[in-house]
Amino acid sequence: MSMTGVLRPGHAAIRVLDLEQGVNFYKNVLGLLETGRDNQGRVYFKAWDERDHNSLVIRQADRPGIDFFAFKVQSKAVLEKLDADLKAYGVTTERIPAGEMLHTGERVRFKIPTGHLIELYAEKTDVGNGMPYVNPETWVPDLKGIAPVRMDHCLLYGGDIDATRKLFEEVLGFSLVERILMEDGKTDLAIWLTCSIKAHDIAFVRHPEDGKLHHVSFLLESWEQVLKAADLMSMNRVSIDMGPTRHGVTRGTTIYAFDPSGNRFETFCGGYQWYPDMQPITWTFDNVGAGVFYHDRKLNPAFLAVVT
């Protein structure tokens, strides 16, 4: 882990029930920047401080949920190597040509055991964060809405999180940072994985149905901004699921809420940094409440039951 392979989450592609309602929400309420629309009817967004062209793509469909989640890798050579490694591991991969997504290079797509489509890519147009690379200012004025700095991670629900974890660890170089155990004291109920020094880049919860989305998460820079995000959500009548509060797992401060199609999103801040010489943290089943919502010390019923 000197961040030479898989670098970070790159884009999440999600389905919304009404495109313009979705665009209005992601642009004016969450405060992402619209960066393009393609001939498939997809709309592209990025958070203001991201430099690459897009990190969230939405399309209209008759059911919400996630189409795919992608990671950026360091180079085209790494992309080739990881594709070969995946094949050698027994994973079927598919190449999606450069340009199929706006400003995005060739993608390697594969299905993981929890039923989700994951993509790797090496190239995406650097459109900048609105400030020059020489003598920049420190932030961009006149941002709208909550205005997170980046799309940070996602939490996905599916059946075989054990095989998914193995694939992420053994082929993609991820590490286990935290886990919550089930009642038997052995089986993982939930796992948090990192490919960087973040406390998580992707997480999974065991769930009877494959391919489900729990949330896509966006990073804020302070706890005060998390509180302000809650104010903006209430002003805009956004459906809040939980928070502002703190997770025991990763220690991030957080709000869970829903977009106008029922896809959960998170706006969060903080969490500790992780290095590969650290051992994972384990939460036992009787402490799952505190692990997920540290102050309430209990799960809300929606945490395990409400997904898209």
Added chain:
Amino acid sequence: MPYRITIEEVGAGSVNFNCSDQQTVLRGMEALGNRGIPVGCRQGGCGVCKVEVLEGTYRKRVMSREQVSEDDENAHRVLACCIWPTSDLRLRVIGKMVDAVRKTGTAAITVAG
């Protein structure tokens, strides 16, 4: 103007509350601390708030087809978070907040081997 919403068969009896035509049935229920219909995303995605409208009329918005089929929609089996009353309503809860891990925990573990 507020309409009277009646949820049948909640516990031993029924739940009644007033809901304006500016508020979804689910938000109307929640706003004054009433219970009966499970509350999830409140945005037509998760399906936990599914009800069958037995009597009355309502306005509706788009809902996830995964949760509400065309047949459902035509038979007034809809999501309480996606309907606004245009008359008094009588309804029955269909949706469930399924605690997936604890209810089907064994199955989920078996799948994972």
